[in-house]
Amino acid sequence: MLFVKLTKTFCYFLVKTIDLNAEIGYIIHCKILKRKMRGDTMIDTKVTVKGHKHDSRQIISRLSYSFGAFGHDLFYATLSTYFIMFVTAHLFDKDSGGQGARMIAYITLIIAVLRFVELAIDPLIGNAIDNTNSRWGHFKPWIVAGGTISSVIIAILFTNMGGLNTSNPVLYLIIFALLYITMDIFYSFKDVGFWSMIPALSFDSAEREKIATFARVGSNIGANLVGIVVMPIVLLFSTKSNSGQGDIHGWVAFGLIIALITGLSAIVVGVGTKENDSELRKNTEKTTFKDVFKVLCRNDQLMWLALTYGIYTAGIAITNSLELYYFTYILGNASQFSLLATLNAAIGIISVLAFPPLAKRFSRRKVFFLAIAIMIFSLILFTFSGNSLLLVLISAVLFYIPQPLVFLVVLMVLSDSVEYGQLKFGHRDESLTLSVRPLLDKLGGAISNGIVGLTAVLAGMTTGATAGDITAHGQMVFKMMMFGVPALMVLTGTFIFFKKVKLDENMHAAIVSELEKTWHKHLDGAATTPNVESTVTEKTLLYQVPVTGTMVSLADVADTNFASGAMGKGFAIKPADGGVYAPFDGVVEATFPSRHAIGLRSDTGILTLIHVGIGTVNMRGTGFVQYVEKGDRVTRGQELIEFWAPAIAKAGFDNTVMVVITNYKDIKNFKYLKENGYITHGDSILQLSNATS
Secondary structure, three states: OHHHHHHHHHHHHHHHHHHHHHHHHHHHHHHHHHHHHOOOOOOOOOOOOOOOOOOHHHHHHHHHHHHHHHHHHHHHHHHHHHHHHHHHHOOOOHHHHHHHHHHHHHHHHHHHHHHHHHHHHHHHHHHHHHOOOOOOOOOHHHHHHHHHHHHHHHHHHOOOOOOHHHHOHHHHHHHHHHHHHHHHHHHHHHHHHHHHOHHHHOOOHHHHHHHHHHHHHHHHHHHHHHHHHHHHHHHHHOOOOOOOOOOHHHHHHHHHHHHHHHHHHHHHHHHHOOOOOOHHHOOOOOOOHHHHHHHHHHOHHHHHHHHHHHHHHHHHHHHHHHHHHHHHHHOOOHHHHHHHHHHHHHHHHHHHHHHHHHHHHHOHHHHHHHHHHHHHHHHHHHHOOOOOHHHHHHHHHHHHOHHHHHHHHHHHHHHHHHHHHHHHHOOOOHHHHHOHHHHHHHHHHHHHHHHHHHHHHHOOOOOOOOHHHOOHHHHHHHHHHHHHHHHHHHHHHHHHHHHHOOOOHHHHHHHHHHHHHOHHHOEOOEOOOOOOOOOOOOOEEEEEOOOOEEEEOHHHOOOHHHHOOOOOEEEEEEEOOOEEEOOOOEEEEEEOOOOOEEEEEEOOOOEEEEEEEEOHHHHOOOOEEEOOOOOOEEOOOOEEEEEOHHHHHHOOOEEEEEEEEOOHHHEEEEEEOOOOEEEOOOOEEEEEEEEOO
């Protein structure tokens, strides 16, 4: 109970701090700036954002989802890192000898094989979730069911099944395989459902970012907190100390506690969150493993990144999984592992928060190579740390610091490869592209589990063994597998990244700029302008000013693409305010990851692009908040984007807003109602007639 209470309190404090920093630090600046621009003398201290009122429903949903992420990664860390320790060191009696070693080898082989099998099942799981329609939504039934069933099974797996492991080994292996694959499948249902749920919790992109931030903090705490408590719990419930390793009774208790918390977290998500249903969320596409493979192969940047990350993540998973073995069989004090886990829990949060400023100052590519250099140095230092607790802690912490940085670099490049593929093939494969990373994580976990089990057997680190029993040969084998093999894998992945992965911030900015020029030709791969809805009878559209400010001739802007008319016909505005509003009723046809531009289609077929600033694509969304997503229906005067002019100025860019009609050649009558002077959003600025189909 104390464990759960401390966890929830710690998580709540962190997410509230991040939430306040994110909102107060940016939104207050935006609102104060707006009031200054309008000449207001009073500053309203009550700051709200459209669609972002902190009602109790939002707070409950964020915290419920955050606690769900906490339990989700608590489970994953237990399964991927600590379950194998239970199997190799405590499932069998020390008198089992060769029979125990063979059973350990069989079990670890079964785990590795089943995890490979489960990779092929993942796409089917995604389809099943997509096609689930219930009164509770698409995702929550699978999150609750998957979380509950997998929690019950992991509690059973942390036992010897009533002695069946020794009394009937064959039957035990059969039951173990059936339980493990069932647990893994239901965990995957929960995993896919949980992380796919964010778009369903809110249609507001800024709110989605808050939810994702809450979840990231919760998952980081869950993944690291289990390492802090594993040995204290095991020793507390063990009947024998066993040289500080505990016994099977302690591990059974540990498995039961983890099962209870993770099962509860899944239920909390089911009760505390609410899916928003909409026609926009209906998905009729079928995703197969063949589709994932097809997207991977034709997108060369995605393919090389996947190969890099697959090799890298398998390597670091091996070292991470063997750290507890090091404390148990090299240092001879497993309880000291909690010190490392505590340090990593704090370091993980700091490392995540350090990524944006580091990437901005040095570029993502340099951050990646710096992180790898630190990691390799730590492995070398770790190799020679011996029995020095201080050196071991320094080495292990240095090894962990770069991991969130590398993960975020990979995630950013992976996200950018969506636009790369869109420009190259004319089709946006967002969901398929982003599904590659979890597949690679599972692949790395499968490889790691097999190697860790083999290492434990070869090094003699099995049931009944203590630090004094490990021979010099055993230590050499262990260190080679814990440090040598991962170092080789990390360096191999890095070499591939260096030679083949060229997609950086500058290249992505150029890709987005190119997509802007032809955005109306990249609507889900369509090569033609969308047809006018046949039910529309309106022949004339009054186009309203989207941004308050001073009107400027489009020919006078510094961007040649807009000034030449290549992007379309329209006008420009030197903004006096930071809001961009819908000029008509219609649909969002295009959004950009940098949030600096938006494409709309009116109900009469008018296609317009509103572009904030010149060169602002390079800001990668800093200073911009986007309130709608592609496919959303918008009404005239609805706020679409909010931007902070000082952020644009600080970055050295022009904040002129360009507004163009991209299909102006299809418009019979194009009339300016005003051509210069100060204009206010909501005023009519263009009269457009007879858009053709």
